[in-house]
Amino acid sequence: MNLKLSHISNIKNNNLQITGSKSETNRLLILQSLYPEIEIDNISNSDDSRLMRAALASNEELIDIHHAGTAMRFLTAYFAVKNGRTTVLTGSKRMQERPIKILVDALTQLGCDISYVKNEGYPPIKIVGKNPENHKVSLAANVSSQYISALMLIASSLPNGLEITLEGKVTSVPYINMTLSLLKDVGINGSFENNIIHIEPIKIVSPKTVVVESDWSSASYFYSIVALSDFGTVTLGSYKQDSYQGDASLSKIYKRLGVETTFKENRITLKKINSLDSSDILELDLSNSPDIAQTIAVTCFGLGKACYLTGLHTLKIKETDRLEALKIEIEKLGGEVSITDDSLKLSASTLINSDITIDTYHDHRMAMAFAPLALRVSLFINDADVVSKSYPDFWDDLKKLDFKVL
Numbered sequence: 001m002n003l004k005l006s007h008i009s010n011i012k013n014n015n016l017q018i019t020g021s022k023s024e025t026n027r028l029l030i031l032q033s034l035y036p037e038i039e040i041d042n043i044s045n046s047d048d049s050r051l052m053r054a055a056l057a058s059n060e061e062l063i064d065i066h067h068a069g070t071a072m073r074f075l076t077a078y079f080a081v082k083n084g085r086t087t088v089l090t091g092s093k094r095m096q097e098r099p100i101k102i103l104v105d106a107l108t109q110l111g112c113d114i115s116y117v118k119n120e121g122y123p124p125i126k127i128v129g130k131n132p133e134n135h136k137v138s139l140a141a142n143v144s145s146q147y148i149s150a151l152m153l154i155a156s157s158l159p160n161g162l163e164i165t166l167e168g169k170v171t172s173v174p175y176i177n178m179t180l181s182l183l184k185d186v187g188i189n190g191s192f193e194n195n196i197i198h199i200e201p202i203k204i205v206s207p208k209t210v211v212v213e214s215d216w217s218s219a220s221y222f223y224s225i226v227a228l229s230d231f232g233t234v235t236l237g238s239y240k241q242d243s244y245q246g247d248a249s250l251s252k253i254y255k256r257l258g259v260e261t262t263f264k265e266n267r268i269t270l271k272k273i274n275s276l277d278s279s280d281i282l283e284l285d286l287s288n289s290p291d292i293a294q295t296i297a298v299t300c301f302g303l304g305k306a307c308y309l310t311g312l313h314t315l316k317i318k319e320t321d322r323l324e325a326l327k328i329e330i331e332k333l334g335g336e337v338s339i340t341d342d343s344l345k346l347s348a349s350t351l352i353n354s355d356i357t358i359d360t361y362h363d364h365r366m367a368m369a370f371a372p373l374a375l376r377v378s379l380f381i382n383d384a385d386v387v388s389k390s391y392p393d394f395w396d397d398l399k400k401l402d403f404k405v406l
């Protein structure tokens with residue numbers, strides 16, 4: 001599907017209900033499979049959560065999780081401790097390029113049996129479920145926090161729980177804290193101090209309904225829309241001020257880009273204010289919130305504001321090499337970008353080229369991050385249905401804000 005996007009007027013106040021966080025949902029789906037007493041409310045309707053549910057319900061040996069990184073990593077740990085069951089976990093072409101060795105090695109240390117079907121270090125993998133005999137493990141923490149969350153999610157089901165030692169600089173820390181908070185919410189005890197995580201064992205938890213907060217990464221596109229509008233306001237549900245999601249830092253970051261956030265009951269209202277960060281260049285370390293890097297880079301570009309984004313070392317191994325993809329697409333529109341392995345620098349440039357086709361590289365966030373630019377120029381989005389990975393209703397929600405989506 002190739003879309004043409006344009007917008008004729010400003011954003012009128014509109015109420016949107018954003019789907020549940022896919023990160024919270026996919027953690028809770030694993031926990032619910034281990035502890036059926038758990039109920040989940042405001043579950044994500046993303047492809048990644050649908051695939052996770054289907055995988056957990058499947059009795060097949062071969063399970064294909066397509067593009068879903070959390071599903072790939074969390075299910076590797078889940079099936080590794082399903083004694084007596086053999087599973088082959090595979091995914092899309094890109095998933096077969098996303099590394100998994102650190103997690104496989106950690107599970108092997110515990111006594112699990114996992115082998116590579118094609119290329120060493122990458123999916124597909126064959127998992128022969130075991131009752132692992134060890135309860136201590138250490139792993140590198142600088143590549144993906146998903147490996148650590150995967151171990152934490154199965155830890156309480158092991159007879160002695162788990163002690164996880166994190167080596168090196170820990171990346172995407174809020175996602176580890178999110179896992180710990182959700183474990184606690186369902187009645188599992190754990191701690192994370194001085195790079196050591198302890199999770200206690202528990203056989204049964206008390207019945208409990210956990211309400212998933214709406215997805216903050218998805219909210220980022222509306223922050224960008226409001227920032228790029230002349231006088232827009234958008235209200236989004238269901239959010240809370242004390243979020244488990246690191247991307248809730250959007251409210252602080254976008255204050256510097258001219259968007260004010262107010263929390264009322266369980267909704268946030270984003271309002272355009274006319275005060276932009278006064279520094280020549282917006283500098284941000286995004287190692288705690290990698291998923292909003294694309295949104296912020298594109299907002300800055302649309303505003304003609306220079307930015308220097310660091311802490312982006314994980315972007316190269318996500319749905320695509322996001323640094324490379326951002327550079328190519330922003331430059332098509334007339335911007336100037338330089339990248340390293342972990343940073344992106346955008347010069348203060350003017351959006352000059354209209355009717356450009358944005359390529360999305362099988363990456364939902366490429367499509368959604370560039371869409372707000374339609375407030376400034378009309379553009380085309382290639383392969384626009386990629387958004388369903390995290391936010392299937394995205395284009396319908398843009399129509400509610402008077403975007404022309406053709």
Ligand SMILES: O=C(O)C1=C[C@@H](OP(=O)(O)O)[C@@H](O)[C@H](O)C1
Pocket residue numbers: 022023024070143144145146149171172175290291314
């Ligand atoms: O645990 C999670 O739910 C996630 C962790 C992050 O990945 P990394 O830890 O690999 O950066 C993030 O980018 C991803 O979208 C979701």
Ligand SMILES: C=C(OP(=O)(O)O)C(=O)O
Pocket residue numbers: 067068069070071291318319365390
């Ligand atoms: C990186 C992402 O997802 P995952 O790693 O779970 O595929 C994302 O949603 O931006």
